[in-house]
Amino acid sequence: MIEIQVTITNTSGLHARPAAQFVQKAAAFKSKVKIAANNKVADGKSILAVMSMGLKQNTQITITTEGEDEKECSKALEDMIKSKFGEE
Amino acid sequence: MVGVVIVSHSQKVAEGIREMALQMSAPEQKIIAAGGMADGGIGTDAFRVSEAIVSADTGDGVAIMVDLGSAVLSTETAFEFLDEELRSKVQIADAPILEGAISAVVEASLGSNLAAVVATAEGARTLNKC
Amino acid sequence: MSGNLYEVISAVGEMIIGNRQKLTDLDAAIGDGDHGINMARGFEAVKAKLQGMEMESDIGKVLKIVGMTLISSVGGAAGPLYGTAFLRAAAPSQGKTELDTQTIGLMLEAAIAGIKERGKATTGEKTMLDALVPAYEAFQDGANTGKTVTACLELAYEAAQQGVEFTKTIIATKGRASYLGERSRGHQDPGATSSYIMLKALVEYLRR
Numbered sequence: 001m002i003e004i005q006v007t008i009t010n011t012s013g014l015h016a017r018p019a020a021q022f023v024q025k026a027a028a029f030k031s032k033v034k035i036a037a038n039n040k041v042a043d044g045k046s047i048l049a050v051m052s053m054g055l056k057q058n059t060q061i062t063i064t065t066e067g068e069d070e071k072e073c074s075k076a077l078e079d080m081i082k083s084k085f086g087e088e
Numbered sequence: 089m090v091g092v093v094i095v096s097h098s099q100k101v102a103e104g105i106r107e108m109a110l111q112m113s114a115p116e117q118k119i120i121a122a123g124g125m126a127d128g129g130i131g132t133d134a135f136r137v138s139e140a141i142v143s144a145d146t147g148d149g150v151a152i153m154v155d156l157g158s159a160v161l162s163t164e165t166a167f168e169f170l171d172e173e174l175r176s177k178v179q180i181a182d183a184p185i186l187e188g189a190i191s192a193v194v195e196a197s198l199g200s201n202l203a204a205v206v207a208t209a210e211g212a213r214t215l216n217k218c
Numbered sequence: 219m220s221g222n223l224y225e226v227i228s229a230v231g232e233m234i235i236g237n238r239q240k241l242t243d244l245d246a247a248i249g250d251g252d253h254g255i256n257m258a259r260g261f262e263a264v265k266a267k268l269q270g271m272e273m274e275s276d277i278g279k280v281l282k283i284v285g286m287t288l289i290s291s292v293g294g295a296a297g298p299l300y301g302t303a304f305l306r307a308a309a310p311s312q313g314k315t316e317l318d319t320q321t322i323g324l325m326l327e328a329a330i331a332g333i334k335e336r337g338k339a340t341t342g343e344k345t346m347l348d349a350l351v352p353a354y355e356a357f358q359d360g361a362n363t364g365k366t367v368t369a370c371l372e373l374a375y376e377a378a379q380q381g382v383e384f385t386k387t388i389i390a391t392k393g394r395a396s397y398l399g400e401r402s403r404g405h406q407d408p409g410a411t412s413s414y415i416m417l418k419a420l421v422e423y424l425r426r
Binding site for chain 2: 016017019020021023027045046047048051052054
């Protein structure tokens, strides 16, 4: 299991298009993906769960990945968030 | 991949929702707008809907998002014009049209089956906005 | 029933178009006020469609075209409902150039079944079925006692008229009018009215 902390820096937060990109990326891996923030935990492969988190810019989230490709998965999601989903 | 059809009384609404949904879709994904009447007027047209369903299907079925009232009746009428095989794999989502369409498109992009795509679209009813 | 099929459909269409405002006003009271506009648009499209095609004597084929045209041109809920009714009525009349009471009975039965299925509705819910179902029953009673087509349709027309009156006494439980609940009482149903108008046009044509 790998746990990382990362801050959402893109302007629109983890909403709509970024949320979709996150879920699509997470689903490409076999590992289980969880997002935790503001005392809530969501399945990182469920678009509804991720959108329901309402994660705004500057929120620090914890991403937990667990499975045979947890390392690659964790890295890919972290890179995606740090790249601001191509927003800027 | 499950296709998504957007049925609205307004052509602009259907196309606008499609435009938003395309932002989140996979490149090969089919999202088809079936809005308004053939003459551009407000209304729903079962033939436009059935054509949209046929274009949206790539073999895995089609989830259909509807707006109000007769959109459901026209869509159900459209089912009658489909061949039996396709008719067995189309489903109307009881979901808000915009949120449902976006959620369905993302779910479909993950390679989920029709039942899962419809369930996710219907789950969009519970999305809080503030 | 003989007579020119095109003239019959044209008579029905003209009466619907002539009642555009009345149907719209009835719908404005308990619905969204577009029934007259939508129905008139549908029958204008039917008129244009029939004028633009070669004369076809197969009644089933013509009714199918009418149904398809209504589906693609009415725009509101009445499009799929009446469109389905005409498509279903086309099946028993397929290949026929004249209609007897038995065939018309089957056509009405199929049309009503189509509307029930499409609208997931039944009688007593303040819909077009409250005019059409009694009309069908009256037609069948007449047919069973050996009356002529015209006589049977007269009976159906009278029953539809009473059906429209009946819709004033009940509350709507289907369609947009159902949102009004108790407040829908006292108003006659626009869908039942348009069904009645079609029968009226038919009977008036036959009386000529």
